[in-house]
Amino acid sequence: MNETFALRGLIIDTPDIGAVRARQGFLVCEDGKVAGFFGALPGRYAGIPVADCGEHLILPGMSDLHLHAPQYSYCGTAMDLQLIDWLERYTYPEEARFADPEHARAYYAVFTRDLLHTATTRAAIFATLHTDATLELMRQLDQSGLGAFVGKLSMDRNCPKDYSEHTPENGEAETRRWLEACREAGFARVHPILTPRFTPSVSDAYMEKLGQLAREYGVPMQSHLSESLSEIEWVKSLCPDAKTYADTYARCGLFGGDCPTIMAHCIYCPEEENRMMKDGHVFIAHCPTSNENVIAGIAPAARYLRQGYEIGLGSDVAGGHTLDLFAVMAAAVQVSKLRWCCVDPGEKPLTLPEALYMATAGGGRFFGKVGLFEPGYAFDAVVIDDSANRNLRVFSPMERIERCAYLGGAKVAAKFVDGRKVL
Amino acid sequence: MNETFALRGLIIDTPDIGAVRARQGFLVCEDGKVAGFFGALPGRYAGIPVADCGEHLILPGMSDLHLHAPQYSYCGTAMDLQLIDWLERYTYPEEARFADPEHARAYYAVFTRDLLHTATTRAAIFATLHTDATLELMRQLDQSGLGAFVGKLSMDRNCPKDYSEHTPENGEAETRRWLEACREAGFARVHPILTPRFTPSVSDAYMEKLGQLAREYGVPMQSHLSESLSEIEWVKSLCPDAKTYADTYARCGLFGGDCPTIMAHCIYCPEEENRMMKDGHVFIAHCPTSNENVIAGIAPAARYLRQGYEIGLGSDVAGGHTLDLFAVMAAAVQVSKLRWCCVDPGEKPLTLPEALYMATAGGGRFFGKVGLFEPGYAFDAVVIDDSANRNLRVFSPMERIERCAYLGGAKVAAKFVDGRKVL
Numbered sequence: 001m002n003e004t005f006a007l008r009g010l011i012i013d014t015p016d017i018g019a020v021r022a023r024q025g026f027l028v029c030e031d032g033k034v035a036g037f038f039g040a041l042p043g044r045y046a047g048i049p050v051a052d053c054g055e056h057l058i059l060p061g062m063s064d065l066h067l068h069a070p071q072y073s074y075c076g077t078a079m080d081l082q083l084i085d086w087l088e089r090y091t092y093p094e095e096a097r098f099a100d101p102e103h104a105r106a107y108y109a110v111f112t113r114d115l116l117h118t119a120t121t122r123a124a125i126f127a128t129l130h131t132d133a134t135l136e137l138m139r140q141l142d143q144s145g146l147g148a149f150v151g152k153l154s155m156d157r158n159c160p161k162d163y164s165e166h167t168p169e170n171g172e173a174e175t176r177r178w179l180e181a182c183r184e185a186g187f188a189r190v191h192p193i194l195t196p197r198f199t200p201s202v203s204d205a206y207m208e209k210l211g212q213l214a215r216e217y218g219v220p221m222q223s224h225l226s227e228s229l230s231e232i233e234w235v236k237s238l239c240p241d242a243k244t245y246a247d248t249y250a251r252c253g254l255f256g257g258d259c260p261t262i263m264a265h266c267i268y269c270p271e272e273e274n275r276m277m278k279d280g281h282v283f284i285a286h287c288p289t290s291n292e293n294v295i296a297g298i299a300p301a302a303r304y305l306r307q308g309y310e311i312g313l314g315s316d317v318a319g320g321h322t323l324d325l326f327a328v329m330a331a332a333v334q335v336s337k338l339r340w341c342c343v344d345p346g347e348k349p350l351t352l353p354e355a356l357y358m359a360t361a362g363g364g365r366f367f368g369k370v371g372l373f374e375p376g377y378a379f380d381a382v383v384i385d386d387s388a389n390r391n392l393r394v395f396s397p398m399e400r401i402e403r404c405a406y407l408g409g410a411k412v413a414a415k416f417v418d419g420r421k422v423l
Numbered sequence: 424m425n426e427t428f429a430l431r432g433l434i435i436d437t438p439d440i441g442a443v444r445a446r447q448g449f450l451v452c453e454d455g456k457v458a459g460f461f462g463a464l465p466g467r468y469a470g471i472p473v474a475d476c477g478e479h480l481i482l483p484g485m486s487d488l489h490l491h492a493p494q495y496s497y498c499g500t501a502m503d504l505q506l507i508d509w510l511e512r513y514t515y516p517e518e519a520r521f522a523d524p525e526h527a528r529a530y531y532a533v534f535t536r537d538l539l540h541t542a543t544t545r546a547a548i549f550a551t552l553h554t555d556a557t558l559e560l561m562r563q564l565d566q567s568g569l570g571a572f573v574g575k576l577s578m579d580r581n582c583p584k585d586y587s588e589h590t591p592e593n594g595e596a597e598t599r600r601w602l603e604a605c606r607e608a609g610f611a612r613v614h615p616i617l618t619p620r621f622t623p624s625v626s627d628a629y630m631e632k633l634g635q636l637a638r639e640y641g642v643p644m645q646s647h648l649s650e651s652l653s654e655i656e657w658v659k660s661l662c663p664d665a666k667t668y669a670d671t672y673a674r675c676g677l678f679g680g681d682c683p684t685i686m687a688h689c690i691y692c693p694e695e696e697n698r699m700m701k702d703g704h705v706f707i708a709h710c711p712t713s714n715e716n717v718i719a720g721i722a723p724a725a726r727y728l729r730q731g732y733e734i735g736l737g738s739d740v741a742g743g744h745t746l747d748l749f750a751v752m753a754a755a756v757q758v759s760k761l762r763w764c765c766v767d768p769g770e771k772p773l774t775l776p777e778a779l780y781m782a783t784a785g786g787g788r789f790f791g792k793v794g795l796f797e798p799g800y801a802f803d804a805v806v807i808d809d810s811a812n813r814n815l816r817v818f819s820p821m822e823r824i825e826r827c828a829y830l831g832g833a834k835v836a837a838k839f840v841d842g843r844k845v846l
Contacts, residue, residue, distance in 0.1 A: 392530060
């Protein structure tokens with residue numbers, strides 16, 4: 001961990017929204033942090049190990065702000081179903097199977113292995129209702145060296161009888177048991193995050209208790225917000241006293257400010273919710289592949305990004321069909337073009353540099369100083385072998401990243417989290 | 424060619440729109456055609472060679488109804504540019520380079536190799552203005568064993584000075600030289616198709632001459648139609664006498680009927696054009712990845728398909744970013760969901776079985792009896808190794824195809840065109 005070393009090669013990051021910086025030289029790691037970029041290695045670093053990355057691309061590790069680990073096993077299937085059928089026929093039965101520790105161990109091993117081989121170094125993850133299975137996932141992720149916030153799901157209403165916490169009291173007790181176990185476990189880079197599935201699944205009383213636990217344990221929260229118009233109507237009927245959907249979280253102290261928060265989707269937020277998100281520094285997890293698959297709509301991500309909201313990308317597996325944030329970057333550009341064309345001609349589409357910013361610096365901010373190659377940032381880096389995308393043409397660094405996004409073909413040749421080589 | 428043989432394994436096709444047939448057994452090839460499917464091999468076939476395809480998927484070869492071969496080298500780049508910038512900075516300069524036979528030979532070799540490794544067995548392809556380079560592409564495709572219609576591009580107005588045929592007379596002479604050369608070449612499965620780029624690029628006089636050539640040589644035609652509203656306005660101003668955009672082709676005898684025709688895109692066709700397409704059995708090349716990338720709109724493909732139009736899928740490389748029709752199938756479902764959600768709630772989204780139908784049986788009809796495993800159809804088959812998509816879950820045949828579409832991971836283990844093994 002404390003070793004000082006350097007990567008040598010083509011080093012690319014996004015110092016600002018829409019700006020791409022591609023530099024040939026040395027990226028030095030000291031104590032798990034970026035010590036600096038140098039065109040030539042300064043004398044004080046003479047003799048440190050240098051890994052020559054040759055023709056590969058060196059990018060900041062990506063941050064996936066929203067995904068459901070137990071859904072990974074069926075991702076890319078059942079895409080023709082509409083949301084309710086999809087939940088009832090695939091999601092709930094699959095998630096319920098994680099009551100079995102053996103199932104959890106085996107399925108999360110596949111998930112963790114596959115996540116490790118993507119460009120993602122940090123992720124905010126929904127698990128299931130099961131404390132033990134969630135701890136199993138956290139253990140596996142921590143052993144892999146990845147950084148993550150992982151949430152035992154909370155759900156006590158509008159869910160199947162055999163996949164519910166049934167009462168606020170039971171939900172609180174189980175959540176507390178889980179938070180205590182996390183304290184004892186002492187994971188290195190994996191932390192708990194409170195995870196009410198979304199307001200329709202969590203009673204007012206349980207939400208209130210989650211707010212108390214957030215304060216008591218000092219933990220962040222993640223959930224879904226304003227993904228579809230019917231969902232917003234449903235929340236209105238379930239919580240007639242709340243001013244907005246966001247208020248169902250905020251009135252319990254679960255919407256930014258002292259409680260760092262990620263809200264997935266945010267497709268149809270009214271201005272009042274937008275103001276609350278901006279004031280509370282709530283992170284928006286923009287999930288463009290999910291926008292393509294779930295028939296809910298297209299989030300105004302370009303506007304959020306350009307107006308200074310906290311926003312990153314989420315794969316939203318398995319509403320999204322892939323863990324690969326390169327593919328999610330391309331989808332972000334694509335759906336924003338369709339939004340411009342079919343919904344809102346007032347906001348120009350996202351560009352790929354903007355999508356890269358969201359995947360790295362934008363989402364990374366939820367995890368601290370993550371996602372940039374600036375001194376003091378976590379040394380999270382991925383070395384990308386894109387030789388599968390080569391042809392007779394010469395491509396610029398940004399064109400190479402674009403081809404990784406649109407064509408795939410980005411093989412992760414090496415990966416570092418906090419300076420530790422995890423792949 | 425005349426060998427009788429069988430493939431044994433999981434044989435899947437789409438006998439009707441939206442219907443998927445998955446059968447375990449033997450698919451027999453006689454004289455390059457499908458002789459039949461058999462659960463057990465009949466006595467009359469005792470002793471014929473049987474290739475056991477094990478766990479692989481056996482699908483009809485796919486037909487790509489629209490793609491630009493010279494653009495392949497930069498596909499997946501420059502996606503942030505808008506159409507005119509993209510044409511001027513990437514497309515025209517790259518296409519112009521095919522004046523150099525060495526360039527054409529080298530670049531088309533990469534294209535042909537990569538197309539051969541996809542699930543596509545038949546394609547309708549735009550080349551460049553250059554007769555010799557177009558013949559080179561046709562030679563390479565024919566040698567690969569793939570089936571194709573390939574078009575020397577026609578363009579005499581609204582194009583760069585150094586990439587133009589300049590006059591109708593010059594264009595006609597060059598097109599005739601090319602058609603004569605095709606006759607002499609005697610390609611096995613590769614044929615010429617007249618290819619006015621689109622009405623804005625082809626003067627009325629040149630279009631008229633192309634119509635005469637179509638009749639004289641009995642060749643089909645392909646072009647673009649009603650991709651964007653500004654394009655439609657442009658055509659109106661260029662051809663004030665034409666009743667519709669489609670009429671600029673039809674009045675020259677280049678719109679179905681005796682002249683088999685493919686029209687790419689068809690996003691904003693008025694009812695009059697739709698009627699002409701249906702009456703003339705014009706094939707619509709639906710290009711969903713292009714819809715995502717080019718900011719033109721989303722074609723009403725579900726409506727066309729369900730109302731009995733001739734419709735297949737096109738990769739539209741390089742407006743589309745991939746040759747892989749599995750990925751194009753997923754995009755077809757995705758953009759039709761966004762169309763349903765954001766543009767037209769009156770037409771339910773495409774399903775993956777419908778997309779598979781378009782990729783195989785739907786587009787295949789342009790090439791004859793192609794795209795189904797029924798007796799008398801061309802024995803066009805791809806054997807798909809999807810083991811990269813395996814996990815602990817058991818997937819149905821259709822779920823496996825769906826994962827190939829959404830996740831990639833479909834490796835073409837073997838490929839047959841007219842019963843000839845080409846891979």
